[in-house]
Amino acid sequence: MIVAIDGPAGSGKSTTAHAIADRCNLTFLDTGAMYRAVTWRCLDAGVDVSDDDAVSAVAERARIEFGKSADGQTVSIDGRDVTRQIRTPEVDRNVSVVSAYPRVREAMVARQRELGSAGDVVAEGRDIGTVVFPNAEVKVFLTADAAARAHRRAVQREGGDAGCDAGAKADAAEEQQILRDLVRRDKLDSSRKESPLKPAADAHMIDNSALTPEQVVQQIVDLMEAARAKGGAAKAGEVAPFDKGGEPLSPKTDGNEVAPAKAGVAKNGAGEKDAGRPAAKAAAKSKAAGRMRAFAGNTFDDYYDHGMKEFPLPARALLAVAAAIVWAVTKVLWPWKIEDVRLLRDDARGRMIVMNHTSMLDPVVIVCDLYFHGIRVRPISKSEFNKTNLVSWLFSRAGTIPVKRGTADLKAVRRAQAALTRGECVLVFPEGTRIKSDDQPVTIHGGFALMAQMAKAPVQPVAIVGARDITPKGTHWKRFGRVFCKAGACIEFSDLGVRGRKQQALRMEEVAMERVYALRDELRREHPGKM
Template sequence: MIVAIDGPAGSGKSTVAHAVAERRQLTYLDTGAMYRSVTLRCLREGVDLADEKAVAAVAAAARIEFSAGEKGQTVLLDGQDVTADIRTPEVDRNVSVVSAVPAVREVMVALQRAVADSGDVVAEGRDIGTVVFPSAEVKVFLTASDEARAHRRAVQREGGDAAKDASATADAAEEQQILDDIRRRDKLDSSRAESPLRAADDAHRIDSSDLTLDQVIDQVLALVDAAREGKAAEAKPEAEAVAKPADEAAAKPEAEAAAKPAKKERVSAAKAKPGEGHMRAFAGNSFEDYYDHGMRDYPLPARALLACVVCLVGAVTKILWPWKFEQGELMWEESRGRVLVMNHVSMLEPVVVVCSLWFHGQRVRPIYKSEFDKAGIVTWLFSRVGGIPIQRGSADLKAVRRAQRALQRGEVVLIYPEGTRIKTDEKAPIHGGFALIAQMGKAPVQPSAVVGARDITRPGRFFKKLGRVFLKVGPCIEFSELGVKGRKQQAQKMEQVAMDRVWELRDELRRDHPGKM
């Protein structure tokens, strides 16, 4: 579900969107903060805001991220916390100029849509319901009088909250300056050629001038709940329609009867949320269905294929490269979802991990680089064995959300933080996304290591070298054990602690098995 809240500056969009997201478990998307971040970077770098090409270049290069912390959402610009810096008067006065640049809006809209593709969101801004998400299930245009908005913003800058404290006051001169800025900004926003501020034709208008914050939130929540009930009502007859063709097709040719249920299944899957809806054998399930659904929900043929592959490959690798897990019980006796990280030296270790855990009744979702998907047969096979593709070097939120849901289902997510096979002892740069995934899935991180597999593939040789392979597993690391507060700090600490433990396990294996690399 997408909830789009539009309105002029100071109308309370951010506060309402935050509350709606929290109460209905939706992701909050602060689009205004994105434009403000670009504005801040332009101001810091001395970029002429009249030079649209220069401003667009800043937008394209800026790395804007959001991080949820104990005190609310944090805005990161190129890795730096700018939550407070983007709310200054100087940014207020210039953000409309930056956001009016077509190339800037193109970059920001693409990023906003990518976030929404990964799950349900509440987005607020000035063109959310008209341009960014014109098909949003709920559209709200929230406004208030100029004076009310200026007063709220002035109180906010002094650390108060006029929405919760009707008696809150602010400096009169400051409030007048904010009022002038708001009126100037309204004129710019509503008259710009690119995505002007206006209410969508099907938006619900709410004037909050004389309403309390709770009254506004309640009105929006009522719209959200009504939209959800409407979607549920639409889904029921659709589900019944999917079942009908089985009877109606009985008197028709076999080819036509076989084709219709598959077609209906694809339509149903397209409208279902990720991971919802049934997967049926030989019913045209897409790769996306396999990425989004739990492995135990896979159709019987796919589960049978996985069992055959695991038994066959597990037996062959055990014979050619006799592998052994040390402290394996730490991995096998865990029944909860967790992120498993280890060093990556060959294509053998992911196979061994998947096979070993499968024999112990656990399902593994290996995260693999999307470059492998260039070959259709590889995509087909990887999807059936639980793989989740990820685009390296980008914020692939869809892959992150899929991994998050897998953890919440109790599946194991296997990640190689080095990102590629490492054939030397030099530590490669670490892709720290595994800590974020574990945080989002409320799961621990389990370190492991392998030795003996690095030299399986010899330079210039087609045949693989035979030999024993050893793996070792450590206990799970909980975020609560790290001794730091704040989501960002915890993620950084987890990256460091988990990978240090991986190297320790590798070194322990080398001491116990001399000559194994």
């Protein structure tokens, strides 16, 4: 489960997130500490914080790690422990400027998603519910009036804790200064262009001016339980995506298997924890063990486990060139067009795209089109394709995630879930194989609905016609011809009108494939003769 906590300075985000991490055995991700660490690094190195390029270069190169000490979580940047240094008034004064630079944010968000890629995270900051983890199961926006927040911070600076001691006093002049700084920082954080501080549309607002920290934690724990009961948070051990006949395998419901991973803080930057249970083990293995190497030396697993925007430069360059060539060649040979393409391009969320399968052109059309609109698509491919290292090499760079069909490939499910949570799209062909004629029997593989459900992502239907005609049955020759695709609106689990996780997943499979075929039939009517 991912819990996102956003809010202004001093609203109690760290206190609350820490307590929830301890109580619910989640990894605590303090994203503000990351922006603070970059700010400290710039100040320490004498970098002018008003110089966007210089600051961004520091952020892009920075190695930020979380660790653990007897006093709690530690933060280091480029090998230096800066846990205490990042809380000084000087860092406070400069951090809003640093965190407003788009390249700084891009670098931090990539690292945050990497740290959260295994799920089971409580993350706090300013843009967690809106940008970093838009598919978080629980989103909270904490607020408190500015005077209360300034008082808390002033007490905190003097070594006290307003959360434990309601009568705690602080120096009045100091408190006034903190209030002015805090109001100024709130204004900068809320008015900046990039990811301003604002509640996500689906965030729960909690004003804690008159609540104790325990009351706030309890409210959020209640929300987590409600989300679990509603099925928002799928449990890893419950999901067994593919069986031979294409039906989801029956759930493994041993509650112990799916208990959240062990308490604590992100360790060694990778948030590795609890490899003791099968589902957690799969997750621990499948998640990124840190960042990828800049050039060479990455394993295939590294590619499957990391976001495509985190791939090393040569892989990203290769993909850009390959996408441009494939786009140009296929556009000339089989001029393709996606109708209602805005539905695909204008949605920033990670989505499960499902499509009918007629030829190898199908993934190319979606992957290439969205690539040039900044959206990364991870096609799920049969592991049978990865027969040689060369194919695995190419497919891994193209962002595919292999799935072993006929087994409960939890690793693939976790990878797809992580990709969706990161905001990438996952592309699945539920028909499993290319359908070359209308009389060919079709078995729908339902794993996609479960993956989407686990990531709390919507499912988007897309249909294609014309591509089947490129390679007519029984030939290897490729014919020229126009190809048409059509995108449908995203289908949300909450709109399905059924209760219960299993029922919802089954209904999603039906509805999504009905829409795919309805779109295909519309295309056939619009373009007579195209199959």
